[in-house]
Amino acid sequence: MTRCRLCGSEAMTSVVDLGATPPCESFLAADQLDQPEPAYPLHLRVCTDCWLAQIPPLITPEETFTQYAYFSSYSTSWVEHARTFVADAVRRLALGPDSFVVEVASNDGYLLSHVVDRGIRCLGIEPSVNVGAAARDAGVPTLTRFLDPATGADVRAEHGPADLVVANNVYAHIPDVVGFTRGLRALVADDGWVSIEVQHLLTLIEENQYDTIYHEHFQYYTVASAIRALASGGLALVDVELLPTHGGSIRLWARPSEVAGEPSRRVTDVLDREKAAGLQELSGYTEFSARVAKVRRDLLKFLVEAAERGETVVGYGAPGKGNTLLNHCGIRPDLLPYTVDRNPYKHGRFTPGTRIPVLPPERIAADKPDYVLVLPWNLRAELVEQLSYVGDWGGRLVFPIPELSIVEVASGRVTA
Known part of the structure; x- marks a missing residue:
């Protein structure tokens, strides 16, 4: 990106570079898993003349x-x-x-x-x-x-x-x-x-x-x-x-x-x-990139240590923001075997880039995982209530942002 799309200035400064990812809503059908998948740079910059933060228009609406x-x-x-x-x-x-x-x-x-x-x-x-x-x-x-x-x-x-x-x-x-x-x-x-x-x-x-x-x-x-x-x-x-x-x-x-x-x-x-x-x-803007890197390290550390202890972690939700997180962190089905979503349009599909299966929400109660990683963290209050049944078998909820927190659903108490 060389020019600001609002004021036309060339005074563009990097804020955070998240590498390259597929478009976040391009969920894959099963017959697409062996096909190439396009990925595009995801690099946020800010114009120091009008202060509009922006990414390059690499895909069209x-x-x-x-x-x-x-x-x-x-x-x-x-x-x-x-x-x-x-x-x-x-x-x-x-x-x-x-x-x-x-x-x-x-x-x-x-x-x-x-x-x-x-x-x-x-x-x-x-x-x-x-x-x-x-x-x-x-x-x-x-x-x-x-x-x-x-x-x-x-x-x-x-x-x-x-x-x-x-x-x-x-x-x-x-x-x-x-x-x-x-x-x-x-x-x-x-x-x-x-x-x-x-x-x-x-x-x-x-x-x-x-x-x-x-x-x-x-x-x-x-x-x-x-x-x-x-x-x-x-x-x-x-x-x-x-x-x-x-x-x-x-x-x-x-x-x-x-x-x-x-x-x-x-x-x-x-x-x-x-x-x-x-x-x-x-x-x-100068410290943002370092704080982003810490979110990634903390989440990966949790998932790897849970896997080494033999504990199960599954996802809840398949929002666009979740796909940015999954791709930036490099999370694959070995660490998150599936996620669930209420939207039946996504059932039987796979998350872009990371190829994690998207299943109906009922799968959580059937499998009784140790942890549920909540990807639409912005709906925290709503989902803590909706997922209260996870506490019936001692399961806990994990919220990755703004920092990693683990919630015991029965009490709503943050334990880590």
Whole structure:
């Protein structure tokens, strides 16, 4: 990567190099195991002019999102998060029967279903054919397209401007951040609102959340860099909320620049936190690579020592972040014979790169392993409750990030 995709600067500095891995959602079928598997460099850099952290666009969104293995509705906590957001947005913006809500990257309708239930007109824009079909089956109107300025203009011409445009966990997934932002502006009414949720680079750095770096995530935002990205498309940040989702996210409330006015005190407070953490100078990034290396060493040491003691360790979950972790650590079926996932789309498939089988969740209770390595660590509270049955035979849960911890499920007490 020679130039920043936001400002065009060549002032790019390495943050962490995770080697080369396959795309994190390219799960393998059994008949693909003897075929070559492409891997791409995974190297995070930061632009020291606009401070947008980013990886090179080595794969296209079309390669990843035309058919997609992730269905949001399989996460109980994520569906509840969406329900709460819709209820709050309806109150905040006084949305009603005459309003129009558009969600970009609407997945399987997990969020807009709550809008439909309230009798509010809505439309999902979802590029993945399979998950978009699931949304339509659930009664959520969904257009199968990628968002760009032309798509935004077409939707506006056919359906009218949107009072609220929602873009949750997609602003990092598009390499053309300027074109995507202009698409958001084309969708939203001149006096409307845009709500964006995206992982916060501040918590990624502070909490060693390096497994959220993968090829689908082209950029990693602070509030400061998000302000610059929004401005590139004619939007201005009005307010920000700090969220616990995905280990720490920001919800950006933006409006067309002409009507935005001054940002809230919360925007100023978060900008001050980012500056204090050194994220607008190189000092905030220099130690990250060393802390990432320690996560790898600690997890491998645990798995190797458990194997030498004759103890069994299996995985829970097959998220994209888990595949970054597994590949970076070099974990194979000799140390983790399988992982399980609630999403039946992944059953009978194998994790990219590491070739670990993905099985139904019931396999854990059948095998009664000594340890369950939880790969979607961001759902810790939800999964400690869901996996409480592991304690019935004395099994324990292992969380690898932000540092290795072993949880006795019966008491919830961290023992290591």
